Amino acid sequence: MMRRTLATASRVLNQVRHDPRTxxxxxxxxxxxxxxxxxxxxxxxxxxxxxxxxxxxxxFVVMFLVxxxxxLRERRSGTLERLLSLPLAKGEFIFGYALAFTLIAILQxxxxxxxxxxxxxxxxxxxxxxxxxxxxxxxxxxxxxGLMASAFARTEFQVVQFMPALVIPQFLLAGIILPxxxxxxxxxxxxxxxxxxxxxxxxxxxxxxxxxxxxxxxxLVIVAWIAVALLVGSLTLRRRTA
Amino acid sequence: xNKSACIDVQELSVKRGKSLVLDQLSFQLExxxxxxxxxxxxxxxSTLLRSIVGNxxxxxxxxxxxxxxxxxxxxxxxxxxxxxxxxxxxxLTVRQxxxxxxxxxxxxxxxxxxVIQGTDLxxxxxxxxxxxxxxxxxxxxxxxxxxxxxxxxxxxxxxVGLDPVLRADLWDLFARLASTGICLVVSSHVMDExxxxxxxxxxxxxKILAQLSPFELMERTGATDPEGAFLxxxxxxxxxxxxxxxxxxxxxxxxxxxxxxxx
Numbered sequence: 001m002m003r004r005t006l007a008t009a010s011r012v013l014n015q016v017r018h019d020p021r022t023x024x025x026x027x028x029x030x031x032x033x034x035x036x037x038x039x040x041x042x043x044x045x046x047x048x049x050x051x052x053x054x055x056x057x058x059x060f061v062v063m064f065l066v067x068x069x070x071x072l073r074e075r076r077s078g079t080l081e082r083l084l085s086l087p088l089a090k091g092e093f094i095f096g097y098a099l100a101f102t103l104i105a106i107l108q109x110x111x112x113x114x115x116x117x118x119x120x121x122x123x124x125x126x127x128x129x130x131x132x133x134x135x136x137x138x139x140x141x142x143x144x145x146g147l148m149a150s151a152f153a154r155t156e157f158q159v160v161q162f163m164p165a166l167v168i169p170q171f172l173l174a175g176i177i178l179p180x181x182x183x184x185x186x187x188x189x190x191x192x193x194x195x196x197x198x199x200x201x202x203x204x205x206x207x208x209x210x211x212x213x214x215x216x217x218x219x220l221v222i223v224a225w226i227a228v229a230l231l232v233g234s235l236t237l238r239r240r241t242a
Numbered sequence: 243x244n245k246s247a248c249i250d251v252q253e254l255s256v257k258r259g260k261s262l263v264l265d266q267l268s269f270q271l272e273x274x275x276x277x278x279x280x281x282x283x284x285x286x287x288s289t290l291l292r293s294i295v296g297n298x299x300x301x302x303x304x305x306x307x308x309x310x311x312x313x314x315x316x317x318x319x320x321x322x323x324x325x326x327x328x329x330x331x332x333x334l335t336v337r338q339x340x341x342x343x344x345x346x347x348x349x350x351x352x353x354x355x356x357v358i359q360g361t362d363l364x365x366x367x368x369x370x371x372x373x374x375x376x377x378x379x380x381x382x383x384x385x386x387x388x389x390x391x392x393x394x395x396x397x398x399x400x401x402v403g404l405d406p407v408l409r410a411d412l413w414d415l416f417a418r419l420a421s422t423g424i425c426l427v428v429s430s431h432v433m434d435e436x437x438x439x440x441x442x443x444x445x446x447x448x449k450i451l452a453q454l455s456p457f458e459l460m461e462r463t464g465a466t467d468p469e470g471a472f473l474x475x476x477x478x479x480x481x482x483x484x485x486x487x488x489x490x491x492x493x494x495x496x497x498x499x500x501x502x503x504x505x
Binding site: 007008014078079084239240241 | 258295296297298299313315318319321323325326327328329330331332333334338342343345346347348370386
């Protein structure tokens with residue numbers, strides 16, 4: 001189990017390694033955007049509120065895109081069909097991807113957070129370990145939803161359209177633009193169930209140093225979403241196809 | 243290896259949507275021979291091969307491979323499968339591709355080196371697959387199918403788009419593989435390649451036109467080349483409704499006398 005999962009993870013990392021432009025974009029763009037937001041809010045206290053949300057947003061969005069396209073390519077190129085005709089379990093395939101992309105997401109978060117703290121002056125009062133734990137969960141959430149989305153797309157054009165469809169509503173309802181308790185009640189209760197809301201809540205708690213049982217519940221909600229998305233995603237990896 | 247049929251197909255039908263891709267196929271294949279699955283594009287060759295590998299949802303019938311239902315867990319190390327499109331990772335080197343699949347099978351670096359040499363890829367081993375020619379890509383895919391010396395090797399159009407020299411090299415490789423006693427099935431839509439096989443399975447519109455040796459094919463149709471023989475089989479096939487039964491000669495020899503069939 002472990003050997004084939006690790007082989008898959010190192011294969012995925014090898015693929016990324018041969019694509020330096022993607023690496024540069026994944027690692028640098030979040031910091032640049034955080035810098036831009038800090039600049040926009042130079043003379044206001046808003047960056048202290050929005051900054052942590054951004055740190056939560058990037059692993060989710062980037063890993064969603066990367067995973068959905070990578071698994072779509074596996075489906076279309078025939079490599080998935082070949083792998084499933086070999087002694088590779090679906091779980092080994094999924095966890096191999098999850099491991100590789102979570103490692104990249106942690107590296108990405110490390111750079112983005114360092115930039116936000118040292119260059120943009122964001123204050124993180126809580127534990128850095130917890131911050132990385134939440135960021136890793138965000139990445140896993142993006143990975144699991146991306147895996148699921150790839151099953152419902154036939155082309156790369158279609159799969160990138162799932163990004164606005166699945167990600168932007170979560171972003172709008174997460175309470176960044178308007179705090180969730182000021183939203184119309186229907187939207188508020190929808191927002192309260194969406195995973196990105198909890199990711200942002202948890203990361204904001206860590207940044208403000210106000211972690212409590214609510215933070216733990218938020219992390220559990222994210223874990224539950226990951227579990228459901230992985231389950232649905234694994235059902236779409238079929239050995240036999242029409 | 244079992245002396246009886248290594249692949250046994252009984253009344254296999256596959257429907258995709260409303261169209262019948264494979265229509266009541268029955269045949270048996272023996273190990274130790276190059277078995278050529280020939281037929282034009284769209285005749286159902288890939289679907290039949292996928293059914294043997296166990297990746298195809300079948301509508302009815304049974305496919306038995308080494309006495310197990312096709313796709314059984316115990317067959318996953320015993321069946322090497324090369325898909326029609328080279329299913330390899332463009333953004334990895336030749337060696338990284340083969341090493342990954344070897345690790346999935348739990349095989350050593352020695353085995354990786356063996357298949358790289360066997361498919362004549364030593365010089366390209368550290369190049370990215372995306373930078374290779376089509377023929378080299380195909381050979382990477384073939385090398386992966388040969389990992390671990392599988393008892394059954396299924397190759398879907400392995401020689402397509404290759405230059406004649408490489409094509410001849412590959413057929414020599416297939417002959418060596420078959421002589422080791424494995425069960426080797428190679429599909430092609432190039433009728434001339436029929437002559438390189440020990441046995442031919444002719445497929446057209448999801449039905450088996452004939453299962454015979456190249457010698458029998460030429461003998462029975464009286465044609466001068468495999469292309470012509472295939473056309474003659476189709477001609478007689480459409481006029482004779484019985485003809486889709488396997489291994490039944492579809493036409494009597496024409497002007498050539500039916501000389502004794504030496505084998």
